[in-house]
Amino acid sequence: MGEVAAETRKQSLVFAVNRQRFELSDVDPSTTLLEFLRYQTPFKSVKLGCGEGGCGACIVLLSKYDPALDQVHDSTVSSCLTLLCSLNGCSITTAEGVGNSKDGFHPIQERFAGFHASQCGFCTPGMCVSLFSALVNADKTNRPEPRPGFSKLTVTEAEKAISGNLCRCTGYRPIADACKSFAADVDMEDLGFNSFWKKGESDEVKLSRLSSYNPNNASSKFPEFLKKEIKAGACLASKDYHWYSPASLEQLQSLLQENEANNGNSVKIIVGNTGVGYYKELELYEKYIDLKYIPELSIIRKDQTGIEIGAAVTISKAIEALKGENQGDYHLESKTVFKKLADHMEKIASDFVRNSGSVGGNLIMAQRKRFPSDIATILLPVGTIMNITTGQKLGKLTLEEFFARPPLDSKTILLSIKIPCWESRRDISSETDTKLLFETYRAAPRPLGNALPYLNAAFLAEVSFCRSSTRVMLNDCQLAFGAYGTKHPIRARKVEDFLTGKLLNVDVLFEAIKLLETTVIPEDGTSSPAYRSSLAVGFLYEFLSSLVHTPAEIPGGWRNGYSIAVLNGDSNSENYNKFNGIKFPTLLSSSKQVIQSSKEYHPVGQPITKAGAAIQASGEAVFVDDIPSPSNCLYGAFICSTEPLARVRSIKFKSGSPPVGVTALISVKDIPGKNVGCTSIFGLEPLYADEHTQCAGERIAFVVADTQRHADLAANLAVIDYDKENLEPPILSVEEAVERQSFFEVPPFLNPEQVGDFSKGMAESDHQILCAEIKLGSQYYFYMETQTALAVPDEDNCMTVYSSNQCPEFAQDTIAQCIALPANNIRVITRRVGGGFGGKAIKAIPVAAACAVAAYKLQCPVRTYLNRKTDMIMAGGRHPMKITYSVGFKTSGKITALKLDILIDAGAFADASILMPSLILGTVRRYDWGALNFDIKVCKTNLPSRSAMRAPGEVQGSFIVEAIIEHVASTLSIEVDSVRNINLHTYNSLGFFYKSIAGEPLEYTLPSIWDKLATSSDFYQRSEMIKEFNRCNIWRKRGISRVPIVHEVNVRPTPGKVSILKDGSIVVEVGGIELGQGLWTKVKQMTAYALSLIKCGGTEELLEKVRVVQSDTLSLIQGGFTGGSTTSESSCEAVRLCCNVLVERLTALKERLLEQMGSIEWEALVLQAHLTSVNLSASSLFIPEFSSTHYLNYGAAVSEVEVNLLTGETTILQTDIIYDCGQSLNPAVDLGQIEGAYVQGIGFFMLEEYPTNSDGLVTTNGTWTYKIPTMDTIPKQFNVEILSSGHHKKRVLSSKASGEPPLTLAVSVHCATRAAIAEARQQLLSWSGLDGSNSTFQLEAPATMPVVKELCGLDSIQKFLKWTMGTK
């Protein structure tokens, strides 16, 4: 390999992790930093959430030292994409390095705990590292010194720091507050509920209570030993591990030539390696060439002709350069162009991708592979020049020429790009009237990025003002569009030519738009093509409309609020924060949390910080995949069917022989016992497809290899030979299931009862809607920790299985059947679960069983951690359904009868689907329908088997009833809120619909919540203001909606065990699993309360003495499953029963000791009890009384949204919730459950699409296509009040559930969106001279941007312009 190799041979890779030195001499160059940290170091805080740069769970702080400047550069990067070999001489800080239990937690971690910002904890280490990096970098700036205890960070930066990190549990608000608590410009009053202070305390007191922050301690602490080594000329990478870091173009060329001579294709050129997040590597490369050290590729050069940026410069550095302060010499207009390019680039991906992803990498991906790049589009109209080299030849191309070439070969290297300044392209003098306008646009599911755009655009125009006509002349323009389903970004030449030299007016704009319609046409196969084309029109309109001389008052009373607002930089829906007198837009405004804590059962009722929150924040909390692999451990990956119904003839690998590292292929024939993937009360499911596959995504086999990567790669290389001969066609829709009578039978006891007389109700009605249809899709759990298990064979044919699982008992039973052993040979252990939401109940069992079967066959430990794609394909998710309804109602809006025909797509296996009818009905009955008649069929199809997902059936029920209410209101042209009002239950009608579950009259709190919420949210005043807003704005419409919930839950038997150890500490086991919902915290509180009833000294300290331990199916039996929102309270009750027994056992001794000693402390009492052989361990099985197994929960929400009619984007401006928690066991935990559930509901109603292809195979299978809410998509103001509704004698210490019901409240966002759309449609019709006041339409869930835009009118701009031209 010539010079390079000779120079660097024998050297090794040196770097630091958490200030610890690592030196490696033999490294597989394809090893990622994540793999190294997780498998070869004790630092497990870097979590694998997606493996594609889309979630932030794996991020670390990467610090580089510049010996010339003696400076350290710190930034976050995703360890799942960063290759280890690229880190020579670098220092890595993980969450453990930020702070830990041994050396002390960092205030970041303490504040995450204190602000209740961690639930399952899987995202928390990544969040903490993001914030840490933001603090480190802010505190390095020369901004004014902040107040003591704060950082130089601003609130805006604090919010943005975590905007690329996903959290599925919390709903983000508390996380944002924890981050903002460090910001110098924060108003402490704005920070939400926390365990540090009480509302109303002074800022000084608040600050004194916060875990203190000293900016001087926030540095990344680059290790001195590494600095010394770097100064002494630290090594470059060595040939030994096939990693090359050429330091010059010549070296690079010689490497490339040598590779060519060796005919080697297996070389990969990289900079940040983030491209693999999108283009997954299905094979491994032999050699890697890192371009970062070649000076020509790393330059940033500014001269009077423009800015040159090296191809290896990261996007973050490019942003810095384009925004740079030392641009004094450029013309103002050029500076504006540079700044706008930078602003747009800040919306690309997330901070941690931009910090390592290069500008060149992005453009090469766009050139070679058609990547829908933002950078490519925005650089197109500004005359960018590309400097490339092929072999010895250097070349310059315009960006258009660059894209016009066939895909560049591997020898062609992009050296740099040059963005010219305007003055270098045009001869402009200061006297000229010519102005340069430049804007960039992108429409994406998430405004702040980490979402590829549906379309992006950039427009540059030179305009001058024509005094004679008082109009604007367009002298020249360049219009670029990209990412809309086109090979490369394009210039809209026809439109440019048409516009050039024109005086702008509405007619010209109209003609230009007509031309554009024929230009921006997505290629076949692109999703939402018409929507994307309409976006192009919207953006051009937005750009030019302010230049068109439109009268401020347009006849008919409309003001063009949109364009004026946008072009004047007016941000109606943005919040602002002041810092040093400057206003910064913030993502969220201050929110209100109202809770009442009760001392009656102290410490139950107190907002105690979540147990284990700090170790979750430091990443020390152990999840299943964090358990170190036992020696000789193997790793498995599932091979899934792509066919819905077929025989499997054979499974082979593409190469013919088993791929690298593969040890075994386990399938149905390797199961020693029964082929069961799960056993539950609901039915069986095979572990592996037997004779036939039953759906696409079904498990066919489990390939076992020496590493998880090898197993995953092998699974990808598997080729299945299917045979479909003589098989019936698969059932791929509910309609086909009906035709073929393919249903799961619902046992009578699970069939809900009809209510009232439907025919009579219909006869009483004044109006009827007959046979209206709606459809609902699925939703994926998106727990941050994917399915995982570790099975370890033990002596005497026993097996220990560590499983991330909501029902370990069912897993134990299943595994025992699979390997034909008694259940007492199988121990299933679950400590904590990184988010479940129902997806780790039935669906986690086959994962555990597959590991156990493989471990049994191979007689060695076997584990698996599913990659996100496989997890999404196998998960099933929520039940899609088709609903047909007929409803009768009076002119007043009072509904008299409702009939529902519901076809539920259960998929191929029963799972929990037979529960769906009663779950749906539990929610549908929330209104007084007069009479309610229904026919619900659970269809058995050859589609993925669906399972319970948080609020199963209930969220769909919520959608159904609100859609019907809205339909009734629009038919009658009356306010929908009045229809809701009139149909709310009285206590009598509640009893009629819910029978005995309705409880006591005083317990029916919904009417008071309903009224209270109207007042606390200013519902009526805001409704009026919205009318005014809508009257004054054309392209933004707002809607508001108030919805109630009545949500039935079911309490199940649950076991518990409490043991008091000799030193007075207490260990507790419960049937419930800690999923992040705070179950352990509530159980701890209950244990402390119930044992404190012994009434001796020191019991006030008991909370600190309680430890809840992992669930172990051989230690505590009959654990059942954790779900349905009530396992926390039933686990608490089980523990209370145990404690009662212990108190009773201790009482006689205590009395005796009291008599003897006058007083007795807890520890002394316990010691005496041990000495006198009192049994200090008690177990129980809580069985709820028959009359209290079901109860109702109440709440209501008001949401206000704003819809952008040009893009279809919906912004949630405000949500107010009041939710009845009875007497909350822990208001902090319940608040977290309410907010988190609600945001998950927003995902279902607004964002998350989980479709399948025509064979039923899931097609959105990663973070690129599946978009859960992020910080920038939650309500800007989010106010939650937990109502304490006093005494409920049949409930556990008067408490009520909070885990699922609030999720269904998110329907209020959907309804508010519908209201805003209705306004838009009315406006649209008015432009055609039609009255749209009673227009009825269906709004699908999720109401994504394309869906909303389509309903608002894909051609609304054209209609508006026509109307404007007509009224002139």
Ligand SMILES: Cc1cc2nc3c(=O)[nH]c(=O)nc-3n(C[C@H](O)[C@H](O)[C@H](O)COP(=O)(O)OP(=O)(O)OC[C@H]3O[C@@H](n4cnc5c(N)ncnc54)[C@H](O)[C@@H]3O)c2cc1C
């Ligand atoms: C989660 C995520 C979200 C993203 N979102 C967006 C987005 O919204 N908009 C957007 O525009 N982009 C987005 N990106 C793409 C991102 O900008 C690119 O991944 C990144 O810029 C690539 O740079 P890199 O240095 O990591 O390239 P690498 O991954 O190192 O390389 C990418 C490819 O380019 C080749 N290559 C790299 N440099 C050169 C060179 N100088 N000459 C020749 N070949 C070269 C490599 O061989 C490789 O084939 C996203 C990426 C991720 C991971």
Ligand code: FES
């Ligand atoms: S695991 Fe790396 S970003 Fe998701």
Ligand code: FES
């Ligand atoms: S706490 Fe964020 S994903 Fe669970």
